[in-house]
Amino acid sequence: MVQKNVTKERYEGMERKELNVIGIGPGKPEGMTLEAKAALDESSVIVGYPVYLSLLPAEYNTKEKIATGMTKEMERCRIALETADQGKTVSLVCSGDAGVYGMAGPVLSLADTFPEVNIRILPGVTAATAGAAVLGAPLMHDFAVISMSDRLTPFEKIRKRLLLAAEADFVMVLYNPESKGREGYLRKACDILSEVVPENRPAAYVRCIGREEEEAWTGTLSELREKQVDMFTTVFIGNSTTRCQNGRLITERGYQRKERL
């Protein structure tokens, strides 16, 4: 099926019953896109997890806000759709990109129940690329993004993906490496990767990307194994060409060395 100008036809001239699913980037408000800001400006209601709502600039304090709990994703999507269906322009906000382990999927899976609501997905900067920018340039070559959360995925599947990604020599980005109730998962990931990857492989993490409390760490896979991290941390494991130069992580672009001469 070919669709021309999906963005334009789907979005223009819609003023009511509109739900914007917005990724606001990983941290500071300046990390959101101009179109995300415009969509928030036009919205009368903003729905989200309390932490994400608190990251929004003060200028949105006058808007109606609806906060729902962490594990209530489907309820949050339903509330956002129901509110839009009442004839309001609603923004559902996620950190990072709404399409990467975010609310875009759950919202669209409920779309048939709310056929009159125009759903717009607005992409944002995801933690993989925002964290990469803090660290240097680790994503200069093919990479895999893997969530360590086994809340919705069997751990055996996660283990298999880690091993195959290492065998494929992908740079790896681990989302949700640990959380309350999942302590020790980063150590488990490092132990699995050690089956394929040398222990001196460059590794890194960034915590609270773009926020006041931002913290970046670079080291090796074996050092990473001893680190304690949390759900606000994004972890990077280099490929066979990743190196650390003046505290910055750089992955070669294939034959880059040759090209540089």
Next chain:
Amino acid sequence: MVQKNVTKERYEGMERKELNVIGIGPGKPEGMTLEAKAALDESSVIVGYPVYLSLLPAEYNTKEKIATGMTKEMERCRIALETADQGKTVSLVCSGDAGVYGMAGPVLSLADTFPEVNIRILPGVTAATAGAAVLGAPLMHDFAVISMSDRLTPFEKIRKRLLLAAEADFVMVLYNPESKGREGYLRKACDILSEVVPENRPAAYVRCIGREEEEAWTGTLSELREKQVDMFTTVFIGNSTTRCQNGRLITERGYQRKERL
């Protein structure tokens, strides 16, 4: 090595000899972040490939612009660094995210030669997530980003990564699927994937994401094999749970079906 507040310390109070490496998002200017716009506003010189320079809003027409050819990446990076080293605030612009197969790596690899230049990497929305937003929600679960360009990578390595990514059941995003001189590469990729993935697996592409000529296609892996695409196209191949619903591509978030009940 632990670094606190990298973003803040590295960037604040710097007015001269500054090079911003900026991902402006995949298409329209509204897709850039607020911080990217602020950095462009502060720059006196903008360096980039001619097509990317032409995507910038008219408000930047008064800035000094330096355009370099497509395959002259290292030259472009050197010019940007040299110009900054002369005491100017320079922005080097890339489409998408500068850290994903972009200019961040080449610039940082030359950083030692220009020790006085303060290099800032500003992330942008990359084609994987911008294309995903057009298509629906294909990146709800673990994914791999693979470039089909064998200009800097042996094709055997690309083949191996495609096969292992398929075996790992990653959603796949293919960058640079074809170009002049690399005709038939998408067909080659589909043939390789067919060794592991069923031919009715949902697949899609988006061409010229966010631009006037944007075009999205959804179908199956075997239909994708017959398509002709170009370097402005981003290709998606679903994982085992990806489905097409009302023309939108949605990947399940693990046990989502269970949660929805």
